[in-house]
Amino acid sequence: MNRLAILPSSSVPPPVAASAPPAVDPAEVAPEDWNDWRWQLRHSITTGEQLAALVTLTDDERAGIAAAPGLFRIGTTPYYFSLVDRAHPACPVRRQIIPTGLEARIRPEELEDPLGEETHNPTPALIHKYPDRVLLLAVDRCAIYCRHCNRRRLVGGDAPPTRDELEQAFDYIARTRRVRDVLISGGDPLCLSTAKLDYILTRLRQIPHVEIIRLGTRVPVVLPMRITGQGGDELVAMLRRHHPLFVNTHFNHARELTPLARAACEKLVDAGIPVGNQTVLLRGINSSVRSLRRLMRELIKTRVRPYYLFQGDTVAGTDHLRTSIETAQELMAGLRGWMSGMAVPQLVLDAPGGGGKIPIGPNHLVETHADRVVVRSYRGALVDYPQPLERDATVPYDEVFFAGEPEDDDREGGPDA
Numbered sequence: 001m002n003r004l005a006i007l008p009s010s011s012v013p014p015p016v017a018a019s020a021p022p023a024v025d026p027a028e029v030a031p032e033d034w035n036d037w038r039w040q041l042r043h044s045i046t047t048g049e050q051l052a053a054l055v056t057l058t059d060d061e062r063a064g065i066a067a068a069p070g071l072f073r074i075g076t077t078p079y080y081f082s083l084v085d086r087a088h089p090a091c092p093v094r095r096q097i098i099p100t101g102l103e104a105r106i107r108p109e110e111l112e113d114p115l116g117e118e119t120h121n122p123t124p125a126l127i128h129k130y131p132d133r134v135l136l137l138a139v140d141r142c143a144i145y146c147r148h149c150n151r152r153r154l155v156g157g158d159a160p161p162t163r164d165e166l167e168q169a170f171d172y173i174a175r176t177r178r179v180r181d182v183l184i185s186g187g188d189p190l191c192l193s194t195a196k197l198d199y200i201l202t203r204l205r206q207i208p209h210v211e212i213i214r215l216g217t218r219v220p221v222v223l224p225m226r227i228t229g230q231g232g233d234e235l236v237a238m239l240r241r242h243h244p245l246f247v248n249t250h251f252n253h254a255r256e257l258t259p260l261a262r263a264a265c266e267k268l269v270d271a272g273i274p275v276g277n278q279t280v281l282l283r284g285i286n287s288s289v290r291s292l293r294r295l296m297r298e299l300i301k302t303r304v305r306p307y308y309l310f311q312g313d314t315v316a317g318t319d320h321l322r323t324s325i326e327t328a329q330e331l332m333a334g335l336r337g338w339m340s341g342m343a344v345p346q347l348v349l350d351a352p353g354g355g356g357k358i359p360i361g362p363n364h365l366v367e368t369h370a371d372r373v374v375v376r377s378y379r380g381a382l383v384d385y386p387q388p389l390e391r392d393a394t395v396p397y398d399e400v401f402f403a404g405e406p407e408d409d410d411r412e413g414g415p416d417a
């Protein structure tokens with residue numbers, strides 16, 4: 001079975017007949033419903049008709065919605081939709097939910113699988129690209145289908161990994177001793193029931209060489225009541241039984257950091273789960289120094305540590321959302337040094353073909369000589385840094401500290417070794 005095929009249009013649910021507009025105003029929904037994550041998922045907005053009943057769509061958005069069924073499904077929780085500025089098509093939340101006509105413009109350079117994940121796929125639910133860490137595709141649904149999704153070929157909610165595929169992944173990890181770090185992604189693992197996620201984490205924790213586990217999730221952004229609402233205490237109590245466990249979430253704009261989203265992040269952090277953030281640089285959505293600074297500052301205030309800022313992947317239908325590399329570097333130069341280093345993410349490009357994440361600067365090292373280097377400060381000043389006289393960097397105590405241990409083979413032990 002080819003789990004990596006792009007979503008066939010036949011699997012996209014047909015639009016339902018327009019009826020009353022979906023409920024997206026928390027004031028009009030009983031609080032016990034609004035704060036129930038399963039109610040949110042059951043009432044997700046998934047069709048152009050529903051969107052049209054909620055906002056005055058632009059022609060461009062109408063064209064995007066018309067093209068969407070053959071490309072990538074539409075979907076958002078009512079909660080996340082409630083953050084849309086309905087008066088402005090440029091609203092950063094709106095732009096992540098509603099496609100525009102340019103999504104149908106597929107460039108030959110673009111790919112369904114821009115990161116070469118299919119060729120690093122030892123078992124159907126696993127991607128093994130780096131020596132010591134793997135990515136587990138635990139589920140194929142999300143609470144929102146982001147217009148910039150780089151795994152859109154996999155995500156759609158119609159072909160979840162089977163229990164047998166999950167067991168194959170656990171077997172592979174168990175017999176691959178290099179794997180120390182398992183990233184659970186998909187789809188969104190916090191869209192799983194607490195019991196199902198507990199089963200996955202328990203199986204991973206039975207493998208002695210798995211040191212850390214990470215969850216990649218947008219739930220704090222788009223479905224925070226999964227964590228703050230009913231069942232949230234059980235979820236967090238379950239998660240903390242599997243420490244050391246980290247969460248990486250995905251805020252792209254300060255508008256998304258509502259009191260509820262903050263409460264969700266803080267509840268995780270209070271349970272001893274460090275929360276990091278991976279932002280995707282999105283042209284016209286967050287591609288200004290001002291917008292990025294505000295986002296990063298608000299994140300760190302919430303005790304969420306900015307981790308990566310991603311240059312856009314070359315995924316089919318997202319060219320219009322990418323910035324040039326030069327723009328990305330200029331934006332980064334507006335962060336580093338100008339604000340708390342704790343709030344500065346690393347700008348990376350996930351290389352086409354599976355090369356992994358590569359830092360792309362900006363480069364502050366201007367010249368390298370044997371006796372000195374020249375570096376550029378955040379204010380643009382060029383500074384000389386003298387190189388040391390001695391060059392031998394071997395650590396004599398390593399022989400004592402690592403006595404009896406085999407040589408660290410991480411360099412040689414790539415996924416194909």
Ligand SMILES: *Cc1c(COP(=O)(O)O)cnc(C)c1O
Pocket residue numbers: 127128129130133134135183357
């Ligand atoms: C991003 C990613 C990882 C983790 O990379 P880090 O740089 O360690 O955060 C692991 N596997 C795959 C396939 C990834 O895409």
